[in-house]
Amino acid sequence: METLIVLAWRNIWRNKRRTLITAASIFFAVLLSTLMVSIQKGAWDRMEENVVNYYFGYVQIHAKGYWQDRSLDLTFAAVDSLLQLPQWVSGVAVAVPRIESFALAAHADNTTGVMVVGIDPVREHEMTRLRERMVAGTYFDHVREPALLLADGVAQRLNATVGDTVVLLSQGYHGVNAAGKYAVKGLVHFASPDLNRQMVYLPLAVARYFYGADSLLTSIALKVTDKDKVPQVLAQLRQQLDTTRYEVMDWHEMMPELVEARAVDTAGNYLMLLILYLIVSFGIFGTILMMTAERTYEFGVLLAIGMKRIQLSVEVWLEILFIALLGTLAGFVASFPVVYYFHRHPIDFSSSKEIAETYAQFGFEPIFPAAFEPFVFLSQALVVLCITTLLALYPFWKIARLDPVKAMRH
Amino acid sequence: MIVIKAQGLTKVYNPDTVPVHALRSVDLEVHQGEFTAIVGPSGSGKTTLLNILGGLDRPTAGKVWINGTDISTLSENKLIDFRRDHIGFVFQSYNLIPVLTARENAEFVMLLQKWPRAERLARTEQLLREVGLADKMDYRPSQLSGGQQQRVAVVRALAPKPRFILADEPTANLDSVSTRNLLDIMARLNEEERVTFLFSTHDQRVIERARRVVTLEDGKIVADETFDR
Helix, strand or coil: HHHHHHHHHHHCCCHHHHHHHHHHHHHHHEEEEHHHHHHHHHHHHHHHHHHHHHHCCCCCEECCHHHCCCCCCEEEECHHHCCHHHHHHEEEEEEEEEEEEEEEEECEEEEEEEEEEEEEHHHHHHCCCHHHEEECCCCCCCCCEEEEEEEEHHHHHHCCCCCCCEEEEEEEEHHCCEEEEEEEEECCCCCHHHHCCEEEEEEHHHHHHHHHCCCCEEEEEEEECCCHHHHHHHHHHHHCCCCCCCEEEEEHHHHHHHHHHHHHHHHHHHHHHHHHHHHHHHHHHHHHHHHHHHHHHHHHHHHHHCHHHHHHHHHHHHHHHHHHHHHHCCCCCCCHHHHHHHHHEEEECCCCHHHHHHHCCCCCCCCCCCCCCHHHHHHHHHHHHHHHHHCCCCHHHHHHHCHHHHHHCC | EEEEEEEEECCCCCCCCCEEEEHHHHHHEEEECEEEECCCCCCCCHHHHHHHHCCCCCCCEEEEECEEEEHCCCHHHHHHHHHHEEEEEEECCCCCCCCHHHHHHHHHHHHCCCCHHHHHHHHHHHHHHHHHHHHCCCCCCCCCHHHHHHHHHHHHHHHCCEEEEEEEEECCCCHHHHHHHHHHHHHHHHHHHEEEEEEEECHHHHHCCEEEEEEEEEEEEEEECCCCC
């Protein structure tokens, strides 16, 4: 084997230029595919983080059937045991109580549909860092403060700002009329365009009064200590809660459209990757074809003097493997700084209003950071390496059929 | 002792389309230590005969025994092993492995045969010295002249101590000085190591050194002469 390795290593440098060009094509394949996957993953992770971490939470508890109808009639009592979940369910950091429903918001001559959410200011901030999202005015001081916070997208639509009064109209618990007017205490900004154009916050007690749903909640959102432990948290909750009264959902179940959109986008990305891999594969295969065709005579001689076909095939396979390793390792190493740069300095289209609005229509922020994850680097390097290694099986087929006498006449 | 025995060797190329009779019922015996040249005009069947005797090609009819083994009964893999262990080859165009040094080329077949390293090195060094390449052992083929490369090829063929060496026009690409040197070396090794040499050639300089000359014409042996040289 040592002889084969030495032979293979020296053989690849017989034609330095070809080796370097082939390695370069593998290098760029690894680099580009890693960058593509990293940016795609980074953009979706950011979107999920914006939507999940900053509002929905990874897990929510509702009254049975609530998520299907989103009706205030399907509320549940805010019992202490639920609010103290972190004490008896491991992996839960904070339980955030909410009451929420849709309403019509009006200011002067402007109206818009909004989601009015009653929150516990302290707990909400612990999970969603809402206070840090303030762009004007101040945060709630307590749960009974008769004021509201507007997402700045809503504020723009209503042409309202801090200190203005906004009227909310909705249908409350069991069909009662819900109406109220509140001073705008502050404006918050969300990275998610969807949240930005519909969120309105009221303190929990004020919202309950508005909806006529005293002591009731529509959801408890849970902040988990580790998002990878969501399945365990779900399992514990489903085991310990009365599932005839409550439903426990993770964000995948709550937002299947987001999961599907990501899956569709990922599939499109794989198609692009497939095209990239195909182009690179043809390039590499061209090298392999040349390599085997121009050395037919040499192969014939080696077989004649007693080298076994399998030894010769492995030697040629090793040559291609070495070239693939060179390109893959170089691509792998080069990907780190490139992806890291785009991780720290995301591609940002927010300066272009037109592009930003286009992305906002699809629910995306116009900012695309690259995910900096070892799995992405490794997987792309491995895929390219596997493709090359598979292509390198061609010499096995070629050498198995080689007639030394004919080869030496080549 | 008979090293090679061929009986009724017939080779027909393209039997189904335009048949070409390269060999027509050739019988031949080669004894241990012979220094034999197979001569004849182009297309007379010299290379075909050598290929079949060396187990590189299979006859359409007839049999070949090497040291008593009927090689026509060997499978493809067994035949490769048999060639590696019993036959040395020297080809017309040197065909050394370009990325290996003279020493590494010389020991290549021994490596395939898994000779112990020390013995391998000692044997190749001794032979390379004997053929006048002591100072060129670490040179690659591209750094050697044609004659030097052919000497390395002879050492490669001879180093694993084969039963016989088949050389297909070994001097075809060499100048007269290199040819004379190579023939001197092969003649000396033939005597010292008692290795059987079988050449195909139409080089008169080689024919004059051979102790036996087998003449082929149209795939048949038309003369088989022995000389006392």
